[in-house]
Amino acid sequence: MAHVPRHIQMAEDTSILEPHWGYVERVLPCTNDPGSCEYLDAVYWMHDVSMLYSFIMWAVIGGVLAVVVVFRTMKPNPRGASQISISEKNKPVSNESAYSRAWAGVRSFLRRRLLPEGLVSVFGHVSRLQILILSIMVAYLLVFSFVGIVYKTWITPVKNSNLHNRRSGIGGFSDRIGVLAYALTPLTVALSTRESILTLVTGIPYQSLNFLHRWLGRVIYIQAAFHTFGWTLIEANFYQPQPKVYREFIGQLYMIWGCIAMLLLSFLFFFSFQRAIRWTGHEFFRKSHYVVAMIYLGACWGHWNQLACWMIASLGIWGLDRGIRFLRTLLIHVGYVNGSRDFGFHSAQSSIEYFDDPDGGVVRMEFKHNHEAWEVGQHFFLCFPALTIWQSHPLTVASVPEPHPDLPHHTYIIRCRSGETKRLKELALGDINGRDGAPLSSTTTPVILCGPYGTALLPSHPNTGHGASNILAIAGGTGISITLPLVLAATSSPAFTGVPIDFVWMIRRSSNKKWIAAELEELKRRSRTEKPDLRIHIYITQESSESDKTELAEDRDSTSKTANEMIEPVSNSCCSSSSTSSNPNYNITYMDAQHPSLGSIVSNFLESRAQSKLKTRVVASGPQSMGADLRSAVARANDGSKVWKGDMRWDVELEWDDRMG
Known part of the structure; x- marks a missing residue:
């Protein structure tokens, strides 16, 4: 069996291959010059430390989520902490326990300081709490990107020449930030999903997690850029002779996949800014983001398959999200209609009414459909097949859900802007033609639902076991x-x-x-x-x-x-x-x-x-x-x-x- 070069090592028949998780095997004993052997010792030690730090990072994330669950469990019960009763004068009265008052007082204190927005020109309209969470994560990444790096330079000879290679801790540092970028990828994907396990654990609506998704994506891009720059500097300048070394380096399959991954990540990075979204349209951003992100995960897998576990986890999270979405839609739309034998997929039939104004107008949409009711304040994603099946929009239900067995009545108030909502306005006015050239109906249109999503503003039965406010x-x-x-x-x-x-x-x-x-x-x-x-x-x-x-x-x-x-x-x-x-x-x-x-x-x-x-x-x-x-x-x-x-x-x-x- 032929032995292939590993790093700057060459295995022989008497060599031992020492495994290192997430990296190529170490060839022992080292037969290079003393400086190169010392450098290899440092490289493999730094990589092992990098893997340890990536696992610690996920342990910290898991610990934080566990603490959130514990605090949610410790939250005072509305029934016990604030038992509301109706007095003779129809005025609610309650007796708050010291524990309940302390809990509420701390919560009020934190809101006073963390609820306002900060650095709007940089982060947009988000609270200080979200900025604080991002800052803690970035601080962690900064610290552990530089801790455990061997800050030393080795000048080693090139065989059969008078040239010298310059070896340093830059290689270990570049690998470190690459490992952390890979390890962050599943979290970034999880923060972007609609069917979010993070929402189930923390109770935070999925849309509130999008801020961290955007900024952690940008952190990954910066990490990838420094990783790319570091190894380009090493292979194109520090190693000799040039340009032979760099040509051999860049022509390897794993490097080709690395270049593809960097190009795809650059697309995701630059086209995620609001100005680019305005130029290209929100729907182009969404669809291209999905497709390019999946290809990017595959390219990362091809670039360094020793760390494919992070990409597999990311693809699994994305696939689970899509699968649950599809199942939700089927549960709402597949079944019998009106007690007949007509079993299959049935869209809701909605009436639409247009209200004109100088700001673009508003459409009021109403329909009834046989499915489980939602909670007050929740929203659905609506797709309008008469316009396109490739887009859906999150819209809050403006009506109160009716209990079973009554059919839930949906009402939506939709501002007509550009894109799909503008086409919905044209549909309401009869300005859109069907395939036969005739105007489409201006009074009804089919609707496909997916949901519900979001936090309930009132429980299903607010008069049982829940205090008022x-x-x-x-x-x-x-x-x-x-x-x-x-x-x-x-x-x-x-x-x-x-x-x-x-x-x-x-x-x-x-x-x-x-x-x-x-x-x-x-x-x-x-x-x-x-x-x-x-x-x-x-x-x-x-x-x-x-x-x-x-x-x-x-x-x-x-x-x-x-x-x-x-x-x-x-x-x-x-x-x-x-x-x-x-x-x-x-x-x-x-x-x-x-x-x-x-x-x-x-x-x-x-x-x-x-x-x-x-x-x-x-x-x-x-x-x-x-x-x-x-x-x-x-x-x-x-x-x-x-x-x-x-x-x-x-x-x-x-x-x-x-x-x-």
């Missing part, structure tokens, strides 16, 4: 999709009797109220009663009361059908408000090209509305700038010392969702 629901535009079902569900639940609920909606024009006309009328009816303590405030940011008398008249006509009400505008230097004499809990404010202060809205709710025995939940959705203001406002509102003293309303929790319709 002060609720401040704030939405901007089509962000109403997440707050509307929450308020509808909470105001119909006995658990929230007497609990303050404020419903705040910021829209550009009064005509936008038509998106949820029926639901808004129902909320106005409930706000007139004493059972739910509901207040509704609508801010119209691009109109003044004088510029929209028609809408005021329409609103007056609609409300007069249920009560004798008059809308009375109240002038202000910057805005005007209108309310009804018989319903002071329903208010409209015209901002005239301004925006309300979210900080004032939050502080006023806490000081004048929130009950001290209940924690406060701020549930919101809207533009990213709105999220930034809310994170700061909620962070300022948290006060751990007040919570410890028993004033629980200052334990303010923000549940933010920027996946607007």
